[in-house]
Amino acid sequence: MQTPEHASRPSGSVWTDPKLRAWLFQILAVIAVVAIGWYLFDNTQTNLEKRGITSGFAFLDNSAGFGIAQHLIDYSESDTYGRVFFVGLLNTLLVSVIGIIGATILGFIIGVARLSPNWLIGKLATVYIETFRNIPPLLQIFFWYFAVMLSLPGPRQSLDIGQMFFLNSRGLYMPSPSVTDNFMPFFGAVVVALIGIVLLTRWSKARFEATGKYFPVSLGAVPLLVGLPALAVLLTGNPLQWTTPELSGFNFRGGWVMIPELMALTLALTIYTAAFIAETVRAGILSVSHGQTEAARSLGLPAGKTLRLVIIPQALRVIIPPLTSQYLNLAKNSSLAAGIGYPDMVSLFAGTVLNQTGQAIEVVAITMSVYLAISISISMLMNWYNKRIALIER
Amino acid sequence: MQTHTFKPDLPPPLLSVGVLGWLRANLFSGWFNTLLTLLAAYLVWLIIPPLIQWAFIDANWIGTTRADCTGEGACWVFIQQRFGQFMYGFYPTELRWRVDLTLWMAVIGASPLFIPQMPRKALYGLAFLVVYPLLAYWLLHGGFFGLSTVSTTRWGGLMLTLVIASVGIAGALPLGILLALGRRSDMPAIRVICVTFIEFWRGVPLITVLFMSSVMLPLFLPEGMNFDKLMRALIGVILFQSAYVAEVVRGGLQAIPKGQYEAAAAMGLGYWRMMGLVILPQALKLVIPGIVNTFIALFKDTSLVIIIGLFDLLNSIKQATTDPVWLGMATEGYVFAALVFWIFCFGMSRYSMHLERKLETGHKR
Known part of the structure; x- marks a missing residue:
C-alpha cells in the first residue's frame, strides 16, 4: 500500500528497506506459486501414469456413441466427442440467450412496477422480488421440472392454444416456419425498408440541427416497415410456410418442440434473474434526482420525451454495470441444467463425456474455459456499451 | 361595533380523506391506474384463493401414511413423516x-x-x-x-446445508481479505497472482468447481492423501466464495480515503499493523452488508452439492419425492424446501438491511 518513499535512509539495515523487501516478498510469492503448481502437476502426472490414462485431446476424435435429446446442429450417435462439445455449447448459449432476453423484459417491467404510484401494483412487484430472489435457482428449476412439467398431461390430452401451440409432458410444440420461393423478395423489401429508415433518421436529425424543425421519424418509418414488405407479399405471395404440429400416434409430428427440460430451465432462470434485474432497474431510476424531471419539464419537454431523453439515459448509466453481472450470473446459472439432465455444456461434457472417457483434466479444463470465455465476452460487450453511454466529463 | 365571525370550516370532501381518499389516491387516480388496479386485483384473485385452498383448507395434516391423504389439497403428512430425514439426513x-x-x-x-x-x-x-x-x-x-x-457420508438435510454454508463463509472470509489486500498491493507480482486467482473463480460456475474438486482433486494430491466427499466440496466452495468475498472487501478498501493510509504511515506503522489496526477495521465495517449478501448467495449455492451426490436439504427432499411409497409429492416437497430456504435468506437479507441502516449514520456528513 501507500508505503512512504524514502529517497535516502539515514540509518537502518538493508532488511528494513521497503523497496528491497518488496522485491524479496514478490520473488518468494512467485516461487511459492510455481512450487505449488509444480507439486500439483507432478502428482497429477504420477497419478495418471498409475491409472494408465493418457492425457491429451485425441479423445475428441473418438465416436461418442450416445444420443442427445436436443441438438441444434445435426448429430447422430456415431459422431465424435468434438461434435458433442459443440452441441452442448450451442444448447448452453440457447438457454443463456432466451434467459437473458426474457429476464431483461420481465425485470424491467417489474422494476418499473415496483415504483408505480399504484399501491397494489407496487406491492405485487415487491412480493414477486422478495419471493423469487430468496429461493435457490436450482430449487426453482426442480420445481418447474418435477412438479410442473412432468405432471402435465400426456400428448393425447395436451393443453392447446388455438390449435397452434400444444403443451404436454413432452414439451411445448409450436408451428415452425419454412422458407418458400417468395422469401427473397420479402427479405429484400425488409432490407430496403430498414435502409430507408436509417436514411430518414439521418436526414431528420440533420434538418433538426440545421433548422430546428422537428420531423417525427416514426411517421415515415412505420409505413416503410409495414408497407414495403406487405407490398412484396401482395405481389409474390406468402414468404413463409407454417407447419403446425399434429398428433400422430402417441406424439406430435412437425413444428418446433421445446423439450420440458429447456422449458423448466428457461422459466426458472428468467423468473429468478428478473427479480434481481428489477432491483437493479429500480435503483437506477431512483438514482436520477427529481430535479432532472423538473428541469426537463421546464424546458418544455413533454412527459414521454422527458423519460426517453433525460431519465432513461441517466438511469442506464447506473443500471448497466450491475445488469452485466446479472447476465453473467444467468449464463453461469445455466449450468444448473445438469440437475435435470438438459443436455448443456456441463451435463453433456463434464457429465457424460467425462464418465465415458475418464479424461477428467481435459474435460473439466475445456468446460471451465468455455464459461470463462462466455463471461469475458459478455463483460467486454457490456463494457463497450457502458463506455458508449457513460458520462463524458470535460 | 359589530364583530365579524367566521363561519366554521367545511369538512374536506369525502373523497379526499380517509379510506376513500387513500383508495382514490393510490388505486384509482386515473383511468389507466384504475385499469391497472383491476388487472392486478384479478391476478391476485386468480392466484391467492386457489393457493390457500390447496395449502390450508383442502390440505391433509394428520396421518402417518399416504392413504391418509384423501383431500384434494396438499399432503403435509408427507413432510411430517419425513421431517427427521429433511433435517438430519x-x-x-x-x-x-x-x-x-x-x-x-x-x-x-x-x-x-x-x-x-x-x-x-x-x-x-x-x-x-x-x-x-x-x-x-x-x-x-x-x-x-x-x-x-x-461419518460425513451420513450427514445430510438442513444440517449439512448449514455446515457447508457456515464452514464456507468462515473459510472464505480470511482468504478473501488476503486476496483483496493482494489485489490492492503495490507489488506487481502479488497483484497479478491475486487478480488471476479472483477472476478465474469468478468466471466459472460453482457446478464446474464442484466437478473439479470431486474428480480432479484426487488426481492433484499424492497417493494416500485422500479427503472425503464433503471435505472436497468444502474446499471447492471456500475457493469459489473467497473470490467473491475479495471483491466485496476490495470495495471497502477503496472507500477508505488516502489520508488514513498516510496518517497510519506517519505514525510509523508497518504494512500489517497499518492494515490490521487502521484500514481493515474501517473497511470491513463498511462492507458487512455486502458480506452478508455473499453469505446469502453462498447459502443458496449450497444446494448445488446435489450434483456431486451429497444429501443436503434439497437432495434429501428430492430423494424422498422419488420414494415409491410417496410418489406424486413433488409439489409438497419443493414448496417445503422453498419455504425453508426462503425463511433463511429473507431473514438474512432483512438483517443486512438493518445493519446497513445502523452503520450508515457514522459516515454521513
Whole structure:
C-alpha cells in the first residue's frame, strides 16, 4: 500500500528497506506459486501414469456413441466427442440467450412496477422480488421440472392454444416456419425498408440541427416497415410456410418442440434473474434526482420525451454495470441444467463425456474455459456499451 | 361595533380523506391506474384463493401414511413423516441430540455478540471463533473423548446445508481479505497472482468447481492423501466464495480515503499493523452488508452439492419425492424446501438491511 518513499535512509539495515523487501516478498510469492503448481502437476502426472490414462485431446476424435435429446446442429450417435462439445455449447448459449432476453423484459417491467404510484401494483412487484430472489435457482428449476412439467398431461390430452401451440409432458410444440420461393423478395423489401429508415433518421436529425424543425421519424418509418414488405407479399405471395404440429400416434409430428427440460430451465432462470434485474432497474431510476424531471419539464419537454431523453439515459448509466453481472450470473446459472439432465455444456461434457472417457483434466479444463470465455465476452460487450453511454466529463 | 365571525370550516370532501381518499389516491387516480388496479386485483384473485385452498383448507395434516391423504389439497403428512430425514439426513436417530446441541451452542454462544453494550466483544468473538468449530466438529463427527464416530457420508438435510454454508463463509472470509489486500498491493507480482486467482473463480460456475474438486482433486494430491466427499466440496466452495468475498472487501478498501493510509504511515506503522489496526477495521465495517449478501448467495449455492451426490436439504427432499411409497409429492416437497430456504435468506437479507441502516449514520456528513 501507500508505503512512504524514502529517497535516502539515514540509518537502518538493508532488511528494513521497503523497496528491497518488496522485491524479496514478490520473488518468494512467485516461487511459492510455481512450487505449488509444480507439486500439483507432478502428482497429477504420477497419478495418471498409475491409472494408465493418457492425457491429451485425441479423445475428441473418438465416436461418442450416445444420443442427445436436443441438438441444434445435426448429430447422430456415431459422431465424435468434438461434435458433442459443440452441441452442448450451442444448447448452453440457447438457454443463456432466451434467459437473458426474457429476464431483461420481465425485470424491467417489474422494476418499473415496483415504483408505480399504484399501491397494489407496487406491492405485487415487491412480493414477486422478495419471493423469487430468496429461493435457490436450482430449487426453482426442480420445481418447474418435477412438479410442473412432468405432471402435465400426456400428448393425447395436451393443453392447446388455438390449435397452434400444444403443451404436454413432452414439451411445448409450436408451428415452425419454412422458407418458400417468395422469401427473397420479402427479405429484400425488409432490407430496403430498414435502409430507408436509417436514411430518414439521418436526414431528420440533420434538418433538426440545421433548422430546428422537428420531423417525427416514426411517421415515415412505420409505413416503410409495414408497407414495403406487405407490398412484396401482395405481389409474390406468402414468404413463409407454417407447419403446425399434429398428433400422430402417441406424439406430435412437425413444428418446433421445446423439450420440458429447456422449458423448466428457461422459466426458472428468467423468473429468478428478473427479480434481481428489477432491483437493479429500480435503483437506477431512483438514482436520477427529481430535479432532472423538473428541469426537463421546464424546458418544455413533454412527459414521454422527458423519460426517453433525460431519465432513461441517466438511469442506464447506473443500471448497466450491475445488469452485466446479472447476465453473467444467468449464463453461469445455466449450468444448473445438469440437475435435470438438459443436455448443456456441463451435463453433456463434464457429465457424460467425462464418465465415458475418464479424461477428467481435459474435460473439466475445456468446460471451465468455455464459461470463462462466455463471461469475458459478455463483460467486454457490456463494457463497450457502458463506455458508449457513460458520462463524458470535460 | 359589530364583530365579524367566521363561519366554521367545511369538512374536506369525502373523497379526499380517509379510506376513500387513500383508495382514490393510490388505486384509482386515473383511468389507466384504475385499469391497472383491476388487472392486478384479478391476478391476485386468480392466484391467492386457489393457493390457500390447496395449502390450508383442502390440505391433509394428520396421518402417518399416504392413504391418509384423501383431500384434494396438499399432503403435509408427507413432510411430517419425513421431517427427521429433511433435517438430519441419515444421521443416526439416537444421536441426533448431538446436532441439536451443536445448533443450540451456536445460538447461545453467538448471542452475546449481538448485544451492543457487551464489554470485550472482540475478544469474546475471537475466542468463540476458535473454540466453537472444534467443539462442533467433536460433537458432529465424534471419534474421540467418548463420542462415537458418525461419518460425513451420513450427514445430510438442513444440517449439512448449514455446515457447508457456515464452514464456507468462515473459510472464505480470511482468504478473501488476503486476496483483496493482494489485489490492492503495490507489488506487481502479488497483484497479478491475486487478480488471476479472483477472476478465474469468478468466471466459472460453482457446478464446474464442484466437478473439479470431486474428480480432479484426487488426481492433484499424492497417493494416500485422500479427503472425503464433503471435505472436497468444502474446499471447492471456500475457493469459489473467497473470490467473491475479495471483491466485496476490495470495495471497502477503496472507500477508505488516502489520508488514513498516510496518517497510519506517519505514525510509523508497518504494512500489517497499518492494515490490521487502521484500514481493515474501517473497511470491513463498511462492507458487512455486502458480506452478508455473499453469505446469502453462498447459502443458496449450497444446494448445488446435489450434483456431486451429497444429501443436503434439497437432495434429501428430492430423494424422498422419488420414494415409491410417496410418489406424486413433488409439489409438497419443493414448496417445503422453498419455504425453508426462503425463511433463511429473507431473514438474512432483512438483517443486512438493518445493519446497513445502523452503520450508515457514522459516515454521513
